Amino acid sequence: MNETPGSEGDVRPRRGGRPAEGQPVIDRAFALLDAFDSDHRALSLADLAQRSGIPRSSALRLARSLVHVGALERLDDGRFVVGLRLLETASLAPRGHGLRSVAMPFMEDLFHVTRQHVLLAVRDQGEALLVERLSALDASPVRYRVGGRLPLTSTGVGLVLLAFAPPAVQDQAIAAYEPGDGDDDIRTPADLRRALAEVRRGGHALGHQSHPWRLSTVAAPVRDGDEVVAALSVVAPSPGFPDAGYGPAVRATARAVSRRLSQDGHRAVPLGGGNTRP
Structure with missing residues (x-):
């Protein structure tokens, strides 16, 4: 019994065989959200792009859209964190x-x-x-x-x-x-x-x-x-x-x-x- 699972790798593999640009927007949005974990609660744009496997320009557009709907929030230093909108939605599960x-x-x-x-x-x-x-x-x-x-x-x-x-x-x-x-x-x-x-x-x-x-x-x-x-x-x-x-x-x-x-x-x-x- 191992009650202490380790941290996930630094790079999450993309789902499916298509490149990030060919994925549906919803898949890429969730790839950005999946970049966060307990060891990476605040991420720069470069970190978001690297951990999600999405090109930086696309990651910025998606991140801005997620900030607009409250799924992400942006700190004063420019890093992104998970937004309260996700907590609100998750409470209905x-x-x-x-x-x-x-x-x-x-x-x-x-x-x-x-x-x-x-x-x-x-x-x-x-x-x-x-x-x-x-x-x-x-x-x-x-x-x-x-x-x-x-x-x-x-x-x-x-x-x-x-x-x-x-x-x-x-x-x-x-x-x-x-x-x-x-x-x-x-x-x-x-x-x-x-x-x-x-x-x-x-x-x-x-x-x-x-x-x-x-x-x-x-x-x-x-x-x-x-x-x-x-x-x-x-x-x-x-x-x-x-x-x-x-x-x-x-x-x-x-x-x-x-x-x-x-x-x-x-x-x-x-x-x-x-x-x-x-």
């Missing part, structure tokens, strides 16, 4: 803030019991996306953020989401698995396949890592009806990790969130059906 609003009261109860990291994540294609995180000030160090992406094979929430993903998604992750990609006890693709089967049988994932910090996690699925739409976990230091205490608490919390999702008659949009993009 049912698998993000919609799920978070339902789960938060139960997550807070779990947090007050454990005083550790409590995570809520959903699957987006072949990665886990962190929707919410509650952490005590003195909790063990970890490296992830709300809105950040985690490999499915490297975290407790990821293993749960992968265990209930379509077979094609599982097969792809298993085929690409290499030693060191995940939990200390998952060393081969065969180990990963067995671990996913155990998650489905037992209804939770239990993982341990020794590098860079000794951490353990227990995670359980959150369901909307019969569909697994998210995963909930607790992450804490491995020494003294109370499997017998945290496991039942996480499973009970995940079941409580699932019941509320199934009973919630106020959602205009269902949470399921969004795990893959066309």
Whole structure:
């Protein structure tokens, strides 16, 4: 289990085989937005062009358009940052803030019991996306953020989401698995396949890592009806990790969130059906 995914590379590969100038405007606009990450929150025009793979003149035109609609903002020194308009729009995502609003009261109860990291994540294609995180000030160090992406094979929430993903998604992750990609006890693709089967049988994932910090996690699925739409976990230091205490608490919390999702008659949009993009 690796709860500390590294930073992404300095250059994001462009989608598709066409040069940047031949891409639809919407693709190029998202390529600019994808240039930002937790380590690159403010970018110069040169950085935007270099990280997105878009020529500087085109990047400037697109950036100005995004500033005009509020998707980007420009600092006094000329650098660009993500604009509040994106936060406003993202707040309407049912698998993000919609799920978070339902789960938060139960997550807070779990947090007050454990005083550790409590995570809520959903699957987006072949990665886990962190929707919410509650952490005590003195909790063990970890490296992830709300809105950040985690490999499915490297975290407790990821293993749960992968265990209930379509077979094609599982097969792809298993085929690409290499030693060191995940939990200390998952060393081969065969180990990963067995671990996913155990998650489905037992209804939770239990993982341990020794590098860079000794951490353990227990995670359980959150369901909307019969569909697994998210995963909930607790992450804490491995020494003294109370499997017998945290496991039942996480499973009970995940079941409580699932019941509320199934009973919630106020959602205009269902949470399921969004795990893959066309």
